[in-house]
Amino acid sequence: MGVRKPLIAGNWKMYGRRAALSEIAALHAQVGHVSGAIDALICPPFPYIAAAAETARGGSVLVGAEDCSPVAEDSARTGEVSAAMLADVGARYVIVGHSERRSNHGESNDLVRRKAEAALAAGLTPIVCVGETQAEREAGRVAEIVGGQVRDSVPAGGAFVVAYEPVWAIGGNSTPTIPEIADVHRLIRETLQTKFGDKANRTRILYGGSVGPKNAAEIFSAGGVDGALVGRASLKASDFAAIILAHPAAV
Ligand code: 13P
Numbered sequence: 001m002g003v004r005k006p007l008i009a010g011n012w013k014m015y016g017r018r019a020a021l022s023e024i025a026a027l028h029a030q031v032g033h034v035s036g037a038i039d040a041l042i043c044p045p046f047p048y049i050a051a052a053a054e055t056a057r058g059g060s061v062l063v064g065a066e067d068c069s070p071v072a073e074d075s076a077r078t079g080e081v082s083a084a085m086l087a088d089v090g091a092r093y094v095i096v097g098h099s100e101r102r103s104n105h106g107e108s109n110d111l112v113r114r115k116a117e118a119a120l121a122a123g124l125t126p127i128v129c130v131g132e133t134q135a136e137r138e139a140g141r142v143a144e145i146v147g148g149q150v151r152d153s154v155p156a157g158g159a160f161v162v163a164y165e166p167v168w169a170i171g172g173n174s175t176p177t178i179p180e181i182a183d184v185h186r187l188i189r190e191t192l193q194t195k196f197g198d199k200a201n202r203t204r205i206l207y208g209g210s211v212g213p214k215n216a217a218e219i220f221s222a223g224g225v226d227g228a229l230v231g232r233a234s235l236k237a238s239d240f241a242a243i244i245l246a247h248p249a250a251v
Helices: 018-034 046-056 083-088 099-104 109-121 134-138 142-153 178-202 216-220 237-245
Strands: 007-011 039-043 061-065 093-096 125-130 161-164 204-208 227-230
Touching (some): 007 237, 018 046, 046 061, 109 125, 125 142, 178 204, 178 216, 216 227, 227 237
């Protein structure tokens, strides 16, 4: 294994019911044998995290959350869920700053960074999402937008993961080309290097946006890609397992 163990994470978004938890057991059965080489993570909606962690207990699949409060302390915050609560029910990771949170809830880089720091304080690993819109890409602003998001949304210390998810590639059928993905991953790592020095080489940078069983191997071949953040294709164990097993570390 290189310095960075690949991480392949599933973001269930607002999909799934209790019955979907059987996919976690099925996933373990299909990818458990590669867990020494690849981390497999499922992030279900809040109501299912505790049961997902119970289902996953003792197996190879890690469980995480899709969001958390930026406030670490127990406090009067109706409707919010703290990172400590997520850790308490068995979550190990939490996605912060997903583009759907940034656009639907107006989340700023500053808020995303505070969420990531709250996650670290609770012992969770934050997965900090960044990515440009179609208009920003067409205007030649990828480096400015993604570089700025990385600089301002990642936590000041601690171990975190970055997920590069071009907004225009989410939920559709198109992805950037392999050289385009490699370019942005290089930009992200250089931005982290400027900020943190050597730690950048130990930080995992995932690609997300229309990853599926058919294109996973090609995407994993892009330079600097340490895994994937997968939406739709993480809902069915057979699809998600096919993605995980397409990683070169799975041999
Ligand atoms: P899709 O894989 O469905 O395009 O979603 C990507 C995503 O937003 C994961 O966080």
